[in-house]
Amino acid sequence: MPEDTRILLLSAYEAVSHQQWRSRLFELFPTARWTALGLPARHFAWRVRGNSLTWAFNHRQELTDNYELLIVTSLCDLSALRGFVPELAALPTLVYFHENQFAYPDNTEADDARRAGRQAHNLLNMQLTSIYTALCADMIAFNSDWNRRSFLSGARQLLDRLPDHVPCGLTEHLQQRSQVLPVPLADSLFNSHASTGAPAINQQRLSGDALNIVWNHRHEYDKGPELLLGIMQELIERGVCFRLHLLGQRFRQQPAAFATLRQLLSDHYQSQGIEPGIDNHIEDRNAYLQVLQHGDIVLSTARHDFQGLSVLEACALGCTPLVPDALAYPEYLPAQCRYPVIADSISAQAQAAADCLQKMLPDIRANRPNVSHLSVGALGAAWNEAISSLLKP
The missing domain is CATH 3.40.50 (Rossmann fold)
Structure with missing residues (x-):
């Protein structure tokens, strides 16, 4: 031009x-x-x-x-x-x-x-x-x-x-x-070892033996909060040691599933002796990117996603995606990171997502896709x- x-x-x-x-x-x-x-x-x-x-x-x-x-x-x-x-x-x-x-x-x-x-x-x-x-x-x-x-x-x-x-x-x-x-995706995202210039994040929340799962979507019905709740219930029942970081934008009115989810997570953290995950929409972008840098899994439960930009950014910063095998995701993310979509059964889909995650658990980083072509x-x-x-x- x-x-x-x-x-x-x-x-x-x-x-x-x-x-x-x-x-x-x-x-x-x-x-x-x-x-x-x-x-x-x-x-x-x-x-x-x-x-x-x-x-x-x-x-x-x-x-x-x-x-x-x-x-x-x-x-x-x-x-x-x-x-x-x-x-x-x-x-x-x-x-x-x-x-x-x-x-x-x-x-x-x-x-x-x-x-x-x-x-x-x-x-x-x-x-x-x-x-x-x-x-x-x-x-x-x-x-x-x-x-x-x-x-x-x-x-x-x-x-x-x-x-x-x-x-x-x-x-x-x-x-x-x-x-x-x-x-x-900004070129700067792919230098995952570079400093973001952000304020320090509580590293106790982002390190240790617990799996760090990031969910970075708007807190609205179309992003699948009921399925998110179902997946967390399934992981807890299977004894997976994890913390969930809820980073998405939230509004005055939220789907009821989030209140149930927060109580479920509180009980989980207490029983496991785990420092709670971050539950906050981080306005400062550098601070937000720093959290993604220390995440293990970026999870999507979206009922629609036309590109999945928040997931792709997290991938560029080192997270491994766990996403539905539908929407735009098959275009950009490999099959081993996509769980089956099971219509009309949140429980069955939550089990399928948990199965997919457990297959990746032995070596999370080995499943991280290269999205530099974006x-x-x-x-x-x-x-x-x-x-x-x-x-x-």
Whole structure:
């Protein structure tokens, strides 16, 4: 990409993974002249529906500052934004899908009839918005092939259900313009022996004979807290000496499984004489990375994960993954680190995950995968080729 290329980046819902993606793009293209606008990661339905209004009428000057390329997240209402700000319609545009609205699991714990109806209405609007946004793009990029396939399949099924006058070949058009470009992992993660410059972590919690298991996901229903509880119960019943580090972002309302899990862990630590694991969302990134450096296992119980960035970062820092044999994980992690997905039986799936872990226990480090092919240095050429192709006359 030519130096001093002027790029406008719009991130409609600035979740942590979206922030990391933006940082990696800045790292990949340090000579570009970036203008980045992001909206806070709250009020999800309003963010998806209202981002075009917010940007067009609150940030018009920033949107019309003579750019050469536009990059937006899939949650951006691009078709409406181009209508409000016609200058944007002339820019070559890359739409990046961190996720898609066709592959989220239902929140059965929270559903009543009224709420379920409201959620279904919001979901339909979000799904259609993502299709419109993708159709506006010159290029569509996904962080995994699982994300790409589930979006195209979901879009096709939705368009087939619409009553009439649906143009033919829309999903084929989207497929032709799409490719997989993972969010790169920072090169600095792969120097696992380097100091992070973080405050010292209590090393008693991170050393000794106990297995250090890291669970670093949002404390929400879609990340599988019931399965997490089931796996911990299974490991305790099998006499595995471990501590669990709950590092994910948490919110005012949490699934009920977490309260049960914390009591279970408290009893386990007391009976085993083990120093408790860390139970905290560590805001300081260097301190967080230091905890990952001292972990043995990074565990995922997610019911959806479109790339698994938190797991891949932990792998780069020395953890061995234990993840479902589904979603995006088969693309990035080897078979010995993936436990079978057993539908409709948390108990059976917890047993399968525990079986997988115990197979790795004799030599945890021997099962640690090499994920350096996902580093900034390794993915730089693919990203540069994609961006440069958009800038050609």
